[in-house]
Amino acid sequence: MTLLLLGLFLFLGTHSVRIFANDWANAQTKKRGPSFWKISYTLVSLIGFFLIIKGYAHAQESRVLVWSPPFWAGHLTGLLTLLSFILLASSKRPKNLIYASLKHPMIIAVKIWALAHLLANGTLAAMVLFGSFLVWAILDFRSSRQRDALQGNEDLDYVTTANWQGTFPAICIGVLTWGFFAFYLHRVLIGVQPFMR
Template identity: 45%
Template sequence: MQWLVLGLIVFLGVHSVRIVADDWRTQTIDRWGLTAWKGVYSLLSLLGLVLIVVGYDLARQAPVVLWSPPLGMRHAASLLTLLAFVLLVAAYVPRNALKARLGHPMVLAVKLWAFAHLLSNGTLADLLLFGGFLVWAVFNYRSARRRNRAEVEGMDNEDAPAAADGGAPSASLTATVATVVVGLASWAVFAFWAHAALIGVRPFG
């Protein structure tokens, strides 16, 4: 369990710098240069991710059961995860309405993914892993929206709405439909095949 906890501290810690120390981050990038910052950031993120994967796998071999979720929670989790996949795709498809309306869809996707897995899993390792990501996503989203509002205050009224929604341009119906279709397809591949192949658990089996 200690490797899982250490991995969460490293991974979520690195990804929380902008939440708790945005000015320090800016100053460090100015001193080191953007390339060096990204290099250290990526290496620490990779280290944290490896520790999380190894730690969670070890914890699953001797699970500490805290509660037993009802079977119906699996169906709720599947629906929430489907929505999370659509939001994840929305973070990368330009000019889709989800990103324009919600702002920061990737962080929202992490929220749904983590909450879904808390509903359907009841071990201590699950609580640490998915609970940790859920708490991080909540604070990260609040921080990102706060930065958006600060940017709006420094803009003319004409530019303010776009900045308030994460700086996204006007939405395209084609891009929005493509986002939903790709998200649904990605979820289907992961739910019916990749989840079992990579994680060893069949969501629908």
């Protein structure tokens, strides 16, 4: 569990700088340059991500069960993660209605992904991992909306030009990526086959 906690601290810590110390982050970027900041940010995030993977796998070996998810939870998780993948794809596609409506679909995708996995996993390690990401996503979404309000960042041009031509490809990419991950890559990387419990 120590490795998992350390990984979460490093990974979510770097991704929380804009939540708790936005002025400090801006000052560091100006002082050391954007390249140095991005490289440092990426390096610490990668180390944290690696520790999360190793720590979670190690913690799951002991399988401290907190609660037993119902049989349908895995299927609900699969459907919720489908929505999560569509939102994630929408954060990268220009002129789509989903981004124009939600403003921060990537953070919402993390919220749904974390909540979905909490529903299907009852071990202590899973609750620590996915619970941490859920709390982070809630705080980050709130912080992002506050920054939007302060900066007047409503992106009206993006909203007015959003259309279904930009939205449909995002949905297709999300569905296809989800299918590949759910029916193949999840088993290869995580060792669990969704929908097969």
